Amino acid sequence: MASLKSQDILALSFMTFALFVGAGNIIFPPIIGLQAGPHVWTAALGFLITAVGLPVITIVALARVGGPMDALSGPIGRTAGGILAAACYLLVGPLFATPRTATASFEAGIAPLAGDTPLTLFIYTLLYFMVVLLVSLYPGRLLDTVGRFLAPLKILALGVLGVAAFLLPQGMAGEASPVYQAAPFAQGFIKGYLTMDTLGALVFGIVIVNAIRSKGVDSPRLITRYAIIAGLSAGLGLALVYMSLFRLGASSHEIAGSASNGAAVLHAYVQTVFGDVGSAFFAILMFLACLVTAVGLTCACADYFSGILPISYRRLVFLLTGFGLLVSNLGLTKLIQLSEPVLAAIYPPCIVMVALSFCWKYWHAPGRVVAPAMAVALVFGAIHALDGMGMGHWQPDWLAVLPLAAQGLAWLLPVLMVVLLASVLDAWRGPIIRA
Incomplete structure (x- = not known):
């Protein structure tokens, strides 16, 4: 009976973590930390419940039923389950999440360097989705491409930023905004929705299972075991990333007090701490973080809809990336x-x-x-x-x-x-x- 080697399990865990850490995971915690001020850790607790706890539980639930979301929605019937599944795939795919990975990486990493104009956004998103297209066309190589190459680079970049956030704070926490003074936990809880990670987990479940099967593992018990290990490992990694980004935002009041979004907070911090080299580093970080998530979402959506529509996987990859390109230019x-x-x-x-x-x-x-x-x-x-x-x-x-x-x-x-x-x-x- 085939099983995964230790290095395969590590690569699977890296891949699962990398699939989740996209645009929202990086841009929302810093602005919450900035706006929550002294209430940052109360807001962080609410955020961690919806942005870490729920996705991990979802992966465990999917692993128990075999991977696909259809099995999880079975009790509500085929029609209702199909509608819910299609809605989730569309939301975390071409409608919102996939285009957001392109726009977030552009506005946080590229726009400060190349200018924030419709033309530069279009050129960047065109190149971005061309890379997503090329990687997504070969889903059988996803574990090797993402787990062994892109994910470690992404983790290394996040690690550098996380260590800097704790060792090189840029000041004390400022005054909390009115909404965070009134209900910091509730605000953090609701903001965790915006990462879309629970919906993403419903979509990524089959990607994770298929990655395990691509290595010859066909035992349901082992597939469940490896998926749970990957989910727990990814959850731990997400929690560490979020804690460092909350810390970064809370200590950036003096340099980014007027920032309106997390991308601006991150750019101000990186520019202050690392200078122009840091800005280039941050652009690479955002590109890698968002690209890996976009690839995972595209693969998952194409795999799902190719099973219910008379359209091939490869053609769907072209359609999804093309639609994502158009939507991403909304900003x-x-x-x-x-x-x-x-x-x-x-x-x-x-x-x-x-x-x-x-x-x-x-x-x-x-x-x-x-x-x-x-x-x-x-x-x-x-x-x-x-x-x-x-x-x-x-x-x-x-x-x-x-x-x-x-x-x-x-x-x-x-x-x-x-x-x-x-x-x-x-x-x-x-x-x-x-x-």
């Missing part, structure tokens, strides 16, 4: 504004789906419990999304009095009540008897 700010309400709506049902997957064995028919719980989570998520669309005044008044509403978790108690009620009904109805 980073516009992409983040468009993604916030959508993520606020879809994250709660995905969290519920992952969490309840560990409880299937306790119910006669998991769909009786999972489907209504996810539906309630989706409704509350959609209501919460009104804030991000500038229509918060449409939200019902009773929503604000629900437990944990201030933390952005107003959906949690209603979902728990539905799970309890549905579990009682499932026990009363008993097993499904098929003719």
Whole structure:
């Protein structure tokens, strides 16, 4: 029975970590650290729950069911599961996440050096997606290409930046912004959504499993074991990166106090500490970090849609990278504004789906419990999304009095009540008897 060697497991862990560390993972913690001020570690705790804890749990859940998201969404039926899967793949693929990797790496690393104009953005994104296309066309080589070459370079660059953040702080934390003074944990928790890592984990699950299988491993038990090891290793790496970037942002008030996004904070810090050489280093860091994530997302999306559409994998890679090129030229700010309400709506049902997957064995028919719980989570998520669309005044008044509403978790108690009620009904109805 084939198994992975130690160096293969290490490469798999590197690959999994590298797939997750993209644009959002690098640009959001510094601005949170800057704006949270003395409340930085409270905000960091909320952020780590949604940006590290949930993705790791999702990888473990997917490993237990064999890798594909379809297996995880089985209890809600083929149609609903297919719609949810397609939505997740599109969101973390060509609609938001993949284009964001290009715009974030441009605005944080290239624009300060080459100028922030539509022409330079187009030239950069064109070259960027050409590289993504070339690597994504050969998914069988993903473990070797990403795990053994790109990921170590990415980790080395992040390591240098992380060590500098702790050893070379640029000042004391400034005053927290009003939203972080009022609810730092809640703000960190919600900002963790923006990394899209839980949705990314739903998509990357099959990429990780296929990378293991590409080495000849076909035992479900070993595949699950290696996927869990990779997920836990990636989670540890993510936590370390985030902690250093929170520290970097919190200590950058004197040099980047007026910054409006994490890219500006990072650039100001790197320019101050490392000078022009540092700016070039940071441009390379952002390029590597975002490129690896874009490749993983493109491979995953093309693999998924080639299985449900009469279009070949290679043709889908061309279509996805071409569409990503077009969307990326909207710019980073516009992409983040468009993604916030959508993520606020879809994250709660995905969290519920992952969490309840560990409880299937306790119910006669998991769909009786999972489907209504996810539906309630989706409704509350959609209501919460009104804030991000500038229509918060449409939200019902009773929503604000629900437990944990201030933390952005107003959906949690209603979902728990539905799970309890549905579990009682499932026990009363008993097993499904098929003719």
